[in-house]
Amino acid sequence: MTRVMTKVFAIAAVVICIGTFVTMLIGLINSGYQSLSFEFLFSSPRNFGLEGGIAPILISTSMILVLAILFAVPISMLTAIFLFFRCRCDTVQTRLILTVLELLASIPSIVFGLFGMLFFCDFLHLGFSILSGGLTLALMIFPTLCLTLFASFLTLPNETRMVSESLGLSRLTVARHLLIPHSISGIVAGIVLGVCRCVAETAALIFTSGYSIRQPRSIFDSGRSLSVHIYELAMNVAGGDANANAAALVLLIVLLIINLLIFAIVDRQPNWIRSANH
Amino acid sequence: MTTSPNIFEINNFSASYRDAEALNDVSLNIPRRGIMSIIGPSGCGKSTLLNSLNRITDLTPDFSHRGDVHFDGQNIYQRDFDVVNLRKNVGLIFQKPNPFPFSVYKNLSLPLKEHGMRNRKEIESTVNESMKIVGLLDEVSNIRRRNATELSGGQQQRLCIARTLTLKPKVLLCDEPCSALDPVSGKKIEDLLVRLGKEISVVVVTHNLAQAKRISDCVAFFCMVEGVGKLIEKGDTQKIFNAAQHHMTREYVDGSFG
Amino acid sequence: MKLTNRYRDLTFDVIITVGAYFGIAVLILILILLLGNSFPALSEFGLGEFITESKWNPTNESMPKVGAVAMLACSLMISIGAVAIAFPIGLFYLAFVFLYSPKWMAFLLRRIMELVGGIPSIVFGLWGLITLVPMVNQYYPPGASMLSATLVLALMTLPTIIISVDAALSSCRFDLMLASNALGISKESYFWFIAIPQAKYGMIVGIVLSLTRVIGETMAVVMVSGNVIQIPGSVFDPIRTVTANLALEMGYAADIHRSALFTIALVLMLMIGTLVLTLRWFQPRSFKGE
């Protein structure tokens, strides 16, 4: 009985899952591909995005992304290295920081958006700008990135740690010559996953980097990210569905490329990277 | 103090992990020259003792100790003791060879640079000297390119010894240095240790009694007494193997222990 | 020589310690800013009104109301509903992966879920808006409803659940499956009665964490839920969640209205935080990353 039921339900579950996602993908491709063209990628939007392309939006998106990574990676690195050196001998402090990171990781992105609005836009007078958006995203991906980096550091063999200590090597040297080279693929994979989350993010950006559809001239200008553009077209522009679908296709293709990149890197790595990020 | 014939003076030293005591009330002097073997059944705290002498027990949060250990007349557990200097002077070799995963040359030069040597020529000559002592200079070519993890197990272990030798240590602590190796490689390490023992102090933990008999000048026998490791007896090699005072020592070296 | 080494370690320690406390600083800053901005609303209405009243009308001149009960309830209902739909499907999906797939297929099925897990929520929302909502609308107008929101969220959280439960199950000894086969225990029984109880803890962690994710989801919900603040009479009624309300009203809110919005954001954050802390409290030591 268990055998038959399990088999039937298991097959049904796989069919439902794969079927739904494939239908979804086909639907998106179907309604988006007509609008997708070189012109769409390289021209400016006109008439609220109903016509024209998404060039300035792609530029804003990349600027936000680069800023977010630029801020998030160094600080996450420091935290993860700190956790690595302290986790053995100072469990109280380590546990405190780990708990705080988990709490931060669980905060909804819209709340990060509100915080970014209050802190970066208002308090630091950065206004609706690409910089505000980038900083907000940096804070948003920072906790997960830390946890991923820390997990990858923990794969350094204990003996290596013991030997380097017995030789009297300084922590800076251990970090630079042993820890980081050892976990480099984990570091890269963690960063790439952070990039994915930034590219996909909408809620944290609508109140920080704003809606401006124009080409940003500097990081202090407002700029609309790709996902915000999809949202605006679908929700606030009548008849924007086709271009929203096309933009969504672009977003998916970008993410697919990034994901294939991760598979190339993560393949030889154990499960922890994936589990730390889901 | 510094003129004492002993490099390490261990007085009433006890060590425990969390609540479980691993070593109890050990008092032992380690001379400045010659080889001392530490023998004893598994779990009696031999590694614990060696690790405490280099203070890498600092990495174990559960570890605590009583009593004191003097290195060159200084208590190594006193506050603001220079641990880095201690580790420079006290080399530690583990059972499993553990070279760093980069080139042979970098393995040897990294600790040197770390301890303040800047001159390229000086570094190179020190590296070559150590390689020569452990007999790797002729065996391994192209040391700047060759990754250390590609060497054979025995070569790796000798590389690890060379790595500590570059720092010109006063003591070399070896925790079962041959037990992961084949007999031929083991013999090479053994000969190396004998040569080193003429210049500096060498402490070898070993389960191989024949080896202890062959190479050491004196022997310390540890054993569990009521679940806690204790130093039972220490003396010249001849005396321990032929005329030990304690019955447990006699039984252990006879192989009738247990 | 000694000094340089010690000095380097000291500098390095200071820098990484500053880095490590960055996270704590951020959390405190978030709490302070949210609390500070909620203060006007909290002092005018009191926390009680937020968590007992279900009418939300903060812009009304004479009788402003800031009840968040309806929105909180909707947030919770669709999140729990989504996880309740996704978990069994995910479990059977994994049963297929563990019990019936050859190696290459298991690999493929896992990779597919990882890929799907990377799809942005805005894309799920768009699909819901364009395909699912009209479909529901045909039978039970208006279509944008609690049901649509729950389904979209279930779909979104499916990969997350599958990946975390997979990680929990993979830590069990599946090599024992063959040995128990020899004893006459079928692989299905092994899966249900030996592997799953073993992986119970990891699975609960996975479920709760995906629940926190789902509660925080914003854009997809805004696009498919209809955005009417009410306690729904049926699953076909439109609803609005806390996060959706934040996204929809923060753009134009002012004064006490704005402050009330920050208060509900704070309440949401505290709710999720409590969930995470409870989970961590019950975590056995080995799960805490030590």
Ligand SMILES: Nc1ncnc2c1ncn2[C@@H]1O[C@H](COP(=O)(O)OP(=O)(O)OP(=O)(O)O)[C@@H](O)[C@H]1O
């Ligand atoms: N990191 C640790 N945490 C807790 N207890 C430990 C730790 N290391 C060693 N012990 C305990 O301390 C005691 C002594 O261990 P130690 O490794 O020093 O023995 P040993 O004499 O080196 O044994 P062997 O010959 O097998 O290497 C043992 O009972 C062991 O369980």
Ligand SMILES: [Mg+2]
């Ligand atoms: Mg040992």
